[in-house]
Amino acid sequence: MASKLLIAAAKPAINGELSVLSMSDEQIMNQIYATHVHADEKFDADSLFVVVENVLKRATLIVDNVVMGTQDHLENLEDKAPKASFSPPLCTLKQLSSEMACKAPGEEIAHKTTMSILNKLSTYSWDAKAVLTLAAFALDYGDFWLLAQLHSSDQLAKSMGILRRVPTILKRPVLQKYGKEIVEVNNLIKATLEVIESIFELEKLSIYDTKDVPALSTAMDRIPVDAYWAIITIVACMTQMCCLTSDENKRQELSPFAQKINITLNFLKMQIKLCHQQIDELEAYRKLKKLLRTPTEIMEVFKALVFAKDNVQQLIDGSTNKLVSIDVLKKKNVVLFLSGLDVSIDEISILKPIYDGIRKNEQYKIVWIPIVEEWTDDLRKKFEILRNKMPWYIVQYFSPVVGIKFIKEEWNFKNKAIAVVMNPQGKVEHPNALHMIRVWGMKAFPFTTIAEETISSKGFLMESIWSDSNPNLNAWIQEEKYIFFYGGKDNEWIQQFTKKATALANDPVIKGARISIELFCVGKGSKGEDDIGILGHFWNCIESFFFSRTHKKTDSDPLTQEIQKLLSYKNESGWIVLSKGSRVVATGHGTTIMKVLDEFEKWKGYAREIGVEICFKEYHDKLIEMDRPCCRFDVPITAGKIPDHMKCPHCPRVMETFISFKCCHLDGALNALH
Incomplete structure (x- = not known):
C-alpha cells in the first residue's frame, strides 16, 4: 500500500492509543474491513451521485457568494439528470444524517461515528457507502443554504430558516467572525465531492483488466481507505456546521482532514490520469493489431506503428542527410530495420549490400527504426553517430509506447536487430528477414517467406558465408574439393x-x-x-x-x-x-x-x-x-x-x-x- 505517503502530520496519541490521523492505510484497512460484509445491496448509486453533485455544486456556490462576496450566477450551472426511475433511499439518508448530527468535536469521535456509519452500510459497495454519507450531509447542507438564499424573500423560508438557525450565521458580525471557518467547510466539501467522483470514475474503469491497465490495480486497492477518508471528512464537516450554527465556542479542527483529503485527491487524480494513459495505449495497441491484420496501405501502417497520434515526423534520408516526408514510402515495399542503439557494425554492414542492390529499384526502401524506451542526451549522441553510418531512411527519436510494445510482442523483438519486410499494402511478408539476408544476401531478394523457403531448400552453401573474403577458399569451392x-x-x-x-x-x-x-x-x-x-x-x-x-x-x-x-x-x-x-x-x-x-x-x-x-x-x-x-x-x-x-x-x-x-x-x- 502507498499509505505512508498519505500520513498527515502525526498527532499525539489519545489515551495511549495511536491517533486516527496518524494511522497507516494498512491499520485503517484492518479496521474498516471488519465492517464490510459483502456488496449485495443494490441501488442506483450513479443517479444518487448525480443528484448530490447538483445539490452541492449549487450550495457551495451560494456559500461563496454569501460569505466571500463572489458574483457567480447559479443559472450558469448545468445540472445533470438522474435516471427517470431513480428513487432516493430517503430512510437510509435520514438515519445517516441523524448518526452524524450534534456530535462533539474531536477526531476520535469522528472515527467512531464513521465506523458506526460503515457498520450500518456494511452490505453496500465502497463507492455507495461514500455517496450515501455525502447525500445525507447534502440534505442538511443544501437545505441550510437554500433557506439562506430565500429567507429574505419567502416567508416560509424565513420561518424554516429560524428553525435551522440560518439567521445566526447570516448576521453580519457572526458572518465576519465565522466566515473563514464556513469557507473552510465549503472548500473541504468541494474536495470531498471530487474524491468521491474519482472513486466513481475508477469503478467505471474497472471494466478493464488490471493486467492491461496496471495503474488501475493500485487505485482500486486503495478505494476502501479513500472511502473511509471521504466519510470521516464529511462527519467532521457536519460536526463543524453544528458547532457554527449553535454559536458555541467549540470547534472541529478541519485542517488535518483537509490535508488528508487533498493528498488523497491528488493521488486519485494522478492514478486516474495514468489509467487513462494506459487505456489510450491499450486501445491504440488494439487498433494497431487490427490494422496489421487487415492492412490497406503501407503509409497508414507505418504512421500507426512509428508515430504518436497526430505527431507524424519527417524521416532522415541517410544518403543526403536531409529530412524527407514519409510519402517516400507510399506504395513501396519496405524493409523495417529494427534495433537498439547497441547495434553492431556487422549488423549494419549486412544491409549495405542490400541497399546497394535495391536503390535503383524505386519499389523497395529500407528504414531504420531505433528502439529506445526513453531518450537521453547520451543516447541522442549515440544515435547521431549511428545514423551517419546508414545510407537508408532513418526515423528520428522513435519512442511511442504502443509501437514499441507491438514490435516486442508481435514481432518478437528482444533487443537484437531484426528486419521486418512489408509490402505496399502494409502486410508483413517476413517477420525477420535478417537471418536469410545474412546467409544469402541479394540472392534471397525479395526477402519474403516464400523466397526464404525457396532458397533454403537448395541447402547451405559455404560460399554464402565467406563471399570474397578468402580467394583460396573460393577457388577450392569452385573446384568441388x-x-x-x-x-x-x-x-x-x-x-x-x-x-x-x-x-x-x-x-x-x-x-x-x-x-x-x-x-x-x-x-x-x-x-x-x-x-x-x-x-x-x-x-x-x-x-x-x-x-x-x-x-x-x-x-x-x-x-x-x-x-x-x-x-x-x-x-x-x-x-x-x-x-x-x-x-x-x-x-x-x-x-x-x-x-x-x-x-x-x-x-x-x-x-x-x-x-x-x-x-x-x-x-x-x-x-x-x-x-x-x-x-x-x-x-x-x-x-x-x-x-x-x-x-x-x-x-x-x-x-x-x-x-x-x-x-x-x-x-x-x-x-x-x-
Missing part, C-alpha cells in the same frame, strides 16, 4: 586435428584416387593469427541459416540436423564441418572426429572405391551410435520466435528445454558500436 572447416576452444585439439587431417589429405591412397582435401581453420587469419571477427561471422551465419530452416518447419531435415549438431558443438573443445565444394556433407564433435582420423587405416581403402564423402560419414555415424554425445543447443533469446520444441539431431527424442545465461566476449562480430 573436399574441405574440412574446423575450430574449437582447445588450441591443442586444433593442432592435433591439423596434423592428422593434413596426413590424411597427403596419404598416397587419397592422392592416388585423385581426391583433393583442403583444410580451413575457422577463426584464424591469413597469417595464422586468431581472428574473432571471422569466427563471429561464421557462427552468426550458421545460426541464421538454422533459424531460416526452422522458421516454419516442425521436423528437422537431414541438413538442418547437421547444422543443429554443429551449433551444439560451438563451445566444445573441437568441431568440424566437411563439405564438398559448397555443399555440407557432415558435421562432427572433436572427440569422435579425432577417432575417425585415428582409425583412418580401417576405412581408407573404401575411400578410393566409394569416395571420402560416403566412407567418412558412415564411419563417423557408427562411432556416434556406439558413443552418442549428449547434445546441448543454445538458442539466443534474442533470436526472435523460437520453435516450441526441437528434436535431438542424434536421436528421435524431443530435447528438454533449459534456461542458461551466457556472455560471449570473444564474439568479435557482435562488438557493439560505441
Whole structure:
C-alpha cells in the first residue's frame, strides 16, 4: 500500500492509543474491513451521485457568494439528470444524517461515528457507502443554504430558516467572525465531492483488466481507505456546521482532514490520469493489431506503428542527410530495420549490400527504426553517430509506447536487430528477414517467406558465408574439393586435428584416387593469427541459416540436423564441418572426429572405391551410435520466435528445454558500436 505517503502530520496519541490521523492505510484497512460484509445491496448509486453533485455544486456556490462576496450566477450551472426511475433511499439518508448530527468535536469521535456509519452500510459497495454519507450531509447542507438564499424573500423560508438557525450565521458580525471557518467547510466539501467522483470514475474503469491497465490495480486497492477518508471528512464537516450554527465556542479542527483529503485527491487524480494513459495505449495497441491484420496501405501502417497520434515526423534520408516526408514510402515495399542503439557494425554492414542492390529499384526502401524506451542526451549522441553510418531512411527519436510494445510482442523483438519486410499494402511478408539476408544476401531478394523457403531448400552453401573474403577458399569451392572447416576452444585439439587431417589429405591412397582435401581453420587469419571477427561471422551465419530452416518447419531435415549438431558443438573443445565444394556433407564433435582420423587405416581403402564423402560419414555415424554425445543447443533469446520444441539431431527424442545465461566476449562480430 502507498499509505505512508498519505500520513498527515502525526498527532499525539489519545489515551495511549495511536491517533486516527496518524494511522497507516494498512491499520485503517484492518479496521474498516471488519465492517464490510459483502456488496449485495443494490441501488442506483450513479443517479444518487448525480443528484448530490447538483445539490452541492449549487450550495457551495451560494456559500461563496454569501460569505466571500463572489458574483457567480447559479443559472450558469448545468445540472445533470438522474435516471427517470431513480428513487432516493430517503430512510437510509435520514438515519445517516441523524448518526452524524450534534456530535462533539474531536477526531476520535469522528472515527467512531464513521465506523458506526460503515457498520450500518456494511452490505453496500465502497463507492455507495461514500455517496450515501455525502447525500445525507447534502440534505442538511443544501437545505441550510437554500433557506439562506430565500429567507429574505419567502416567508416560509424565513420561518424554516429560524428553525435551522440560518439567521445566526447570516448576521453580519457572526458572518465576519465565522466566515473563514464556513469557507473552510465549503472548500473541504468541494474536495470531498471530487474524491468521491474519482472513486466513481475508477469503478467505471474497472471494466478493464488490471493486467492491461496496471495503474488501475493500485487505485482500486486503495478505494476502501479513500472511502473511509471521504466519510470521516464529511462527519467532521457536519460536526463543524453544528458547532457554527449553535454559536458555541467549540470547534472541529478541519485542517488535518483537509490535508488528508487533498493528498488523497491528488493521488486519485494522478492514478486516474495514468489509467487513462494506459487505456489510450491499450486501445491504440488494439487498433494497431487490427490494422496489421487487415492492412490497406503501407503509409497508414507505418504512421500507426512509428508515430504518436497526430505527431507524424519527417524521416532522415541517410544518403543526403536531409529530412524527407514519409510519402517516400507510399506504395513501396519496405524493409523495417529494427534495433537498439547497441547495434553492431556487422549488423549494419549486412544491409549495405542490400541497399546497394535495391536503390535503383524505386519499389523497395529500407528504414531504420531505433528502439529506445526513453531518450537521453547520451543516447541522442549515440544515435547521431549511428545514423551517419546508414545510407537508408532513418526515423528520428522513435519512442511511442504502443509501437514499441507491438514490435516486442508481435514481432518478437528482444533487443537484437531484426528486419521486418512489408509490402505496399502494409502486410508483413517476413517477420525477420535478417537471418536469410545474412546467409544469402541479394540472392534471397525479395526477402519474403516464400523466397526464404525457396532458397533454403537448395541447402547451405559455404560460399554464402565467406563471399570474397578468402580467394583460396573460393577457388577450392569452385573446384568441388573436399574441405574440412574446423575450430574449437582447445588450441591443442586444433593442432592435433591439423596434423592428422593434413596426413590424411597427403596419404598416397587419397592422392592416388585423385581426391583433393583442403583444410580451413575457422577463426584464424591469413597469417595464422586468431581472428574473432571471422569466427563471429561464421557462427552468426550458421545460426541464421538454422533459424531460416526452422522458421516454419516442425521436423528437422537431414541438413538442418547437421547444422543443429554443429551449433551444439560451438563451445566444445573441437568441431568440424566437411563439405564438398559448397555443399555440407557432415558435421562432427572433436572427440569422435579425432577417432575417425585415428582409425583412418580401417576405412581408407573404401575411400578410393566409394569416395571420402560416403566412407567418412558412415564411419563417423557408427562411432556416434556406439558413443552418442549428449547434445546441448543454445538458442539466443534474442533470436526472435523460437520453435516450441526441437528434436535431438542424434536421436528421435524431443530435447528438454533449459534456461542458461551466457556472455560471449570473444564474439568479435557482435562488438557493439560505441
